[in-house]
Amino acid sequence: MRWGVVTFPGSNDDHDALYVVQHILGCDAVGLWHKDRDLKGADCVILPGGFSYGDYLRCGAMARFSPVMESVAQFARAGGLVLGICNGFQVLCEAGLLPGALIRNRRLRFVCDHVRVRVEEADTPFTRAYRAGEVLAIPVKHGEGCYVADPETLDALEAHHQVVLRYVDVSGRATADANPNGSLSNIAGIVNRSRNVFGLMPHPEHACEKVLGGEDGVRLFGSVVATYATRSAPSGVSVAPGH
Amino acid sequence: MRARVFITPKKGVLDPPGKAVEHSLHALGFGEAHDVHLGKYIEVSLALTDRARAEQRMDEMCRKLLANGVIEDYRFEIEE
Numbered sequence: 148m149r150w151g152v153v154t155f156p157g158s159n160d161d162h163d164a165l166y167v168v169q170h171i172l173g174c175d176a177v178g179l180w181h182k183d184r185d186l187k188g189a190d191c192v193i194l195p196g197g198f199s200y201g202d203y204l205r206c207g208a209m210a211r212f213s214p215v216m217e218s219v220a221q222f223a224r225a226g227g228l229v230l231g232i233c234n235g236f237q238v239l240c241e242a243g244l245l246p247g248a249l250i251r252n253r254r255l256r257f258v259c260d261h262v263r264v265r266v267e268e269a270d271t272p273f274t275r276a277y278r279a280g281e282v283l284a285i286p287v288k289h290g291e292g293c294y295v296a297d298p299e300t301l302d303a304l305e306a307h308h309q310v311v312l313r314y315v316d317v318s319g320r321a322t323a324d325a326n327p328n329g330s331l332s333n334i335a336g337i338v339n340r341s342r343n344v345f346g347l348m349p350h351p352e353h354a355c356e357k358v359l360g361g362e363d364g365v366r367l368f369g370s371v372v373a374t375y376a377t378r379s380a381p382s383g384v385s386v387a388p389g390h
Numbered sequence: 391m392r393a394r395v396f397i398t399p400k401k402g403v404l405d406p407p408g409k410a411v412e413h414s415l416h417a418l419g420f421g422e423a424h425d426v427h428l429g430k431y432i433e434v435s436l437a438l439t440d441r442a443r444a445e446q447r448m449d450e451m452c453r454k455l456l457a458n459g460v461i462e463d464y465r466f467e468i469e470e
Contacts, residue, residue, distance in 0.1 A: 204430075205458055212455070241458065248460040251406045295403055295461060329404065 151189025194235025253329025
C-alpha cells in the first residue's frame with residue numbers, strides 16, 4: 148500500500164510519519180505538498196503534527212482551505228482512510244470531517260509528556276491490531292488539545308462507539324489526573340461515523356522504536372496496512388464509503 | 391466600508407484563558423469581576439458600498455473562517 152503524508156507550511160512531524168511508514172513498516176510512501184491537489188495514489192493520507200500556517204486564527208483553521216484539503220475531504224467522503232495526528236486532528240475538526248473542536252489545554256500549559264491511552268474501540272481500520280481495553284504508552288505534545296463538543300455530539304460519539312482512545316492512568320482508569328489537557332470524557336482520539344477518518348492528539352509516530360521510549364504506536368500504522376490488505380483482496384470486505 | 395468583528399467563546403464552552411484572567415483579577419482585589427471571557431477582535435476593510443451586501447459578506451466570512459461555530463460566537467459592526 149502507499150501512504151501519503153501532507154506537509155503544510157509549519158508542519159513538523161511530517162518526516163517522522165514518513166520515516167515510520169517507510170522504514171519501520173517498509174511501505175511505499177509519498178510526501179504531499181499543501182498546494183497539491185493530486186493525492187498521488189495514496190491509500191491512506193496522514194495529516195501530521197505541527198503548527199500549520201503558524202496556528203494563526205485557530206489551530207488548523209487555515210490549513211483547512213489549502214488545495215490539498217479539498218482533495219483529502221473528497222477522498223474521505225469516498226471512504227478513503229485519513230489519519231490526523233495532533234495538528235492533523237485539529238485540521239480534521241476545523242474541516243468538519245470530525246465533530247467537535249480542540250481548544251487551549253485546561254491548565255493553559257503546553258504539555259510534552261508520556262501519557263497512557265486506553266483503546267476503547269478495536270473495531271476501526273486504525274486500531275484493529277490492538278485489543279479493546281489495552282493501555283498504550285504514547286507521547287503527547289500540544290498546547291491546544293482539550294477536546295470539546297456539545298452534549299448531544301458527545302452522546303452521539305459514545306452511542307456510535309466513535310471514541311477510540313481515552314487518557315487513562317497506569318492502571319487503565321480514566322481519571323481527571325490522567326487527563327493531560329482537560330478533554331471532555333478524557334477523549335484522546337475519535338473516528339467519524341463511517342470509521343474511515345481518525346483524529347488523535349497523541350503521537351503514535353513517536354512511539355515506534357524502543358530507543359525512543361516505546362513501540363506501542365507501531366500497531367496503529369500496522370492496523371491500516373492490515374485494513375488495506377483486506378480491502379484490496381478479491382474476497383475482502385470493502386468498507387462502505389460514507390461522510 | 392470597515393467591519394469590526396468580535397469573536398467570543400460560546401456560552402457553556404470551556405474558556406481556560408478567561409478563567410485564568412478572572413483568577414488574576416480576583417488576586418488583584420477585583421473581586422467584583424466575574425464571567426471573564428477572552429475573544430478576538432478583527433478589523434476588515436471592505437471594497438463595498440452597499441451596507442446590506444457588506445453585512446451578508448461579513449456574515450459569510452465569519453461562518454466560513456473567522457469564527458468556529460462549534461466553540462465561538464461572533465458579531466460585527468459595519469462603519470461607512
